[in-house]
Amino acid sequence: MRSGRLAVAGAAALALALSAGCSGGSRETAAPTAAQTSAAGPVTLSYWSWVPNMDKIVAVWNKAHPDIQVSVSKQAGGDDAAAKFLTAAKAGNPPDLIQAEYQMLPSFVAADAVADLTAGTTQVKGEFGEGIWGLVTLGTDVVYAIPQDSGPMMLYYRKDLFDKYGVQVPQTWDEYAEAARKVHKADPKVYLGTFSSKDPGSFAGLAQQAGAQWWSIQGESWKVAIDDDATKKVADYWGGLVKEGVIDGQPYFTPEWNKALNDGTLLTWPSAVWGPGVLSSNAPKGKGKWAIAPLPQWSAGEKATGFWGGSSTAVAQKSPNQAAATQFATWLNTDPEALSLLVTEGAVYPAATKGGAALTSAPDYFSNQPDFWRQTADISATARGFTFGPDVNVTYNAFKDAFDKAVQDTSSFSDAVKVMQETTVADMQKSGFQLAQ
Amino acid sequence: MRAHRPSGARGAGAAPYLFLAPAVVLFTLFTAVPIVYTAYLSLRRTKVSGLGLGRGARREVFAGLDNYRAAVGDGELWAGWLRVLGYGAIVLTVMLGLALLFALLLDSAHVRLARFSRIALFLPYAVPGVVATLLWGFLYLPSVTPLRDLGIDAVLLGPGTVTFSMANIAVWGGTGFNMLVLYTALRAVPRTYYEAARIDGASERQIALRIKIPILMPAIILTTVFSVIATVQVFTEPTALRPLTNTISSTWSPLMKVYRDAFVNGDLYSAAATSIVIAAISLVLSFGFLRVVRDRAFQEG
Numbered sequence: 001m002r003s004g005r006l007a008v009a010g011a012a013a014l015a016l017a018l019s020a021g022c023s024g025g026s027r028e029t030a031a032p033t034a035a036q037t038s039a040a041g042p043v044t045l046s047y048w049s050w051v052p053n054m055d056k057i058v059a060v061w062n063k064a065h066p067d068i069q070v071s072v073s074k075q076a077g078g079d080d081a082a083a084k085f086l087t088a089a090k091a092g093n094p095p096d097l098i099q100a101e102y103q104m105l106p107s108f109v110a111a112d113a114v115a116d117l118t119a120g121t122t123q124v125k126g127e128f129g130e131g132i133w134g135l136v137t138l139g140t141d142v143v144y145a146i147p148q149d150s151g152p153m154m155l156y157y158r159k160d161l162f163d164k165y166g167v168q169v170p171q172t173w174d175e176y177a178e179a180a181r182k183v184h185k186a187d188p189k190v191y192l193g194t195f196s197s198k199d200p201g202s203f204a205g206l207a208q209q210a211g212a213q214w215w216s217i218q219g220e221s222w223k224v225a226i227d228d229d230a231t232k233k234v235a236d237y238w239g240g241l242v243k244e245g246v247i248d249g250q251p252y253f254t255p256e257w258n259k260a261l262n263d264g265t266l267l268t269w270p271s272a273v274w275g276p277g278v279l280s281s282n283a284p285k286g287k288g289k290w291a292i293a294p295l296p297q298w299s300a301g302e303k304a305t306g307f308w309g310g311s312s313t314a315v316a317q318k319s320p321n322q323a324a325a326t327q328f329a330t331w332l333n334t335d336p337e338a339l340s341l342l343v344t345e346g347a348v349y350p351a352a353t354k355g356g357a358a359l360t361s362a363p364d365y366f367s368n369q370p371d372f373w374r375q376t377a378d379i380s381a382t383a384r385g386f387t388f389g390p391d392v393n394v395t396y397n398a399f400k401d402a403f404d405k406a407v408q409d410t411s412s413f414s415d416a417v418k419v420m421q422e423t424t425v426a427d428m429q430k431s432g433f434q435l436a437q
Numbered sequence: 438m439r440a441h442r443p444s445g446a447r448g449a450g451a452a453p454y455l456f457l458a459p460a461v462v463l464f465t466l467f468t469a470v471p472i473v474y475t476a477y478l479s480l481r482r483t484k485v486s487g488l489g490l491g492r493g494a495r496r497e498v499f500a501g502l503d504n505y506r507a508a509v510g511d512g513e514l515w516a517g518w519l520r521v522l523g524y525g526a527i528v529l530t531v532m533l534g535l536a537l538l539f540a541l542l543l544d545s546a547h548v549r550l551a552r553f554s555r556i557a558l559f560l561p562y563a564v565p566g567v568v569a570t571l572l573w574g575f576l577y578l579p580s581v582t583p584l585r586d587l588g589i590d591a592v593l594l595g596p597g598t599v600t601f602s603m604a605n606i607a608v609w610g611g612t613g614f615n616m617l618v619l620y621t622a623l624r625a626v627p628r629t630y631y632e633a634a635r636i637d638g639a640s641e642r643q644i645a646l647r648i649k650i651p652i653l654m655p656a657i658i659l660t661t662v663f664s665v666i667a668t669v670q671v672f673t674e675p676t677a678l679r680p681l682t683n684t685i686s687s688t689w690s691p692l693m694k695v696y697r698d699a700f701v702n703g704d705l706y707s708a709a710a711t712s713i714v715i716a717a718i719s720l721v722l723s724f725g726f727l728r729v730v731r732d733r734a735f736q737e738g
Contacts, residue, residue: 083700090705107703110489138490197683220487254681256580390489394702397687404683408596427702432485 089113110390145312147351151272197403208306215389239413504710525668536615559613
């Protein structure tokens with residue numbers, strides 16, 4: 001199977017190389033006509049996903065739909081899968097279905113790699129909240145994917161150690177900063193939190209909470225405002241704390257960070273709803289000691305949060321079975337049975353509003369907090385996102401390089417935000433995107 | 438007899454090409470075509486109109502030498518070369534120096550446990566680069582390293598030390614292989630040379646310096662060229678270490694920049710141009726080195 005794929009990819013690349021002179025036109029005609037000839041005979045759809053146990057979920061579909069068989073190819077994760085998908089789409093050999101993170105979807109659309117699902121999904125819209133739906137339409141009238149899961153952000157904190165250090169759950173970011181100082185003063189080895197220069201998604205979520213709008217569409221042009229006031233406020237807040245030395249500057253998801261989560265030298269993690277999975281595997285010793293609360297707010301009494309992560313199911317433009325693929329994607333993300341499988345087998349937080357019904361018992365790791373899902377639902381209702389642009393990958397890479405440096409040198413974080421803005425604009429200008437001022 | 442000759446000659450004429458065909462076909466498919474395609478890509482770029490969403494909003498157009506101009510004019514690429522130069526200087530001297538030393542020691546008359554040492558020194562080479570890097574990465578991270586328990590409290594992934602830490606991984610992994618190449622070359626030397634030298638009163642050290650090293654010159658040059666090429670292409674170590682520290686940027690080495698352009702930024706065209714620039718520099722470096730040392734290398738032959 002693998003080598004067969006490779007051979008096809010090789011042949012496709014070769015054909016592309018040989019026929020490269022006549023690019024464009026000829027390659028774009030195949031898909032739309034094929035879309036209408038759906039499910040005439042048994043079709044096999046390939047599906048790239050990194051949801052755990054997706055093969056078990058798909059098996060349920062396959063049993064009920066002998067005409068549309070789906071085969072799952074397990075992917076390593078978001079960024080790698082996205083790069084791989086774009087490359088495969090360029091080579092003319094993409095999978096029929098792909099798990100697409102919301103921030104990568106515009107890049108897929110811009111590369112003409114995903115199909116327009118508007119026609120097949122008119123009845124689906126009502127299943128999702130406005131904010132989530134905007135992420136798969138990019139704020140236009142066209143539907144490019146079907147939402148699968150979402151990642152509203154909240155504050156994970158060590159309840160036991162908060163009590164030990166005499167810290168209240170912070171309601172505002174000012175209180176969070178105070179708590180950071182207090183805790184670090186009490187024990188210089190202990191930090192309230194860390195700022196990760198490796199996780200642009202987390203930073204984007206925090207910026208969303210503050211009301212940032214990094215991209216927006218104005219008529220026929222893009223407006224890029226990564227260095228807006230809200231984002232600079234967030235950046236300087238964390239930059240100040242890192243400079244002061246009361247917030248650590250080590251990235252998330254490193255062995256060191258795992259250790260800190262585990263041994264109680266790191267007390268909070270502003271993260272998303274998928275946090276329990278990470279905590280239970282990376283900090284097994286903390287079981288029953290962590291709790292959740294809404295993210296601290298920028299002004300008292302406010303209620304807002306952002307999204308970190310979350311993904312959708314998209315159909316490849318080059319798939320010969322778009323209608324069948326759309327049918328599967330719709331089932332997977334809106335059918336009650338599929339939603340409950342996604343929750344129990346895949347441990348995802350479904351984007352569909354009906355998904356809440358499947359979330360009954362709190363995650364094992366949070367057995368001390370029986371109202372985990374009720375809290376999550378409340379927090380989720382206050383989440384706001386923003387439209388992502390067509391070159392998020394460039395922006396996110398600029399984030400990593402610029403903030404790596406800023407953390408290292410404890411230099412201005414809002415300058416790093418400016419680098420993100422400039423890099424993004426330069427890349428878009430180079431490609432020829434129309435930009436609004 | 439005469440009538441047969443033309444057909445016989447024709448048969449002999451076709452046979453070599455037939456034998457050559459597999460090599461030519463493989464070379465064309467897997468070397469020539471990709472190179473030509475890369476060169477072709479490097480002359481193109483995407484042109485987006487308007488929002489760039491939907492069908493036909495993105496076209497591939499001829500870009501002339503723009504990508505090359507951008508590649509050569511990008512300060513990050515040259516900063517990357519500079520970093521790799523520093524890294525390469527450490528790796529080349531330490532790794533090849535150690536490899537030579539170990540090869541000479543193993544070949545000397547008084548060595549004990551030669552077989553064990555040879556395997557022990559070679560073993561790191563069998564560890565895949567990514568595994569080796571993660572292994573060392575864990576040793577470098579301050580809070581999980583056992584080095585701290587031994588009383589060594591150094592910042593091994595800081596801005597000033599990360600190059601050395603990375604070079605250490607390459608040295609650890611590469612010394613064994615280079616030692617083996619040199620050692621094999623040494624074993625091929627007739628023992629009578631050493632006997633003659635000993636009769637003339639040469640010490641082991643003199644034999645090593647005056648006989649073995651000069652005889653080894655071609656092998657030393659070979660390993661140096663290989664190491665130069667490997668250094669120019671350094672990618673695995675910094676890429677695998679990057680998630681662990683914030684001192685390594687996405688363009689730390691030239692090849693990392695190619696990877697970033699192609700697969701992170703989605704700009705295959707710039708990446709193609711940059712890789713051709715890197716290939717050119719790598720060619721100049723290795724052929725330049727060969728030219729400088731050619732006389733010495735082939736004197737013995």
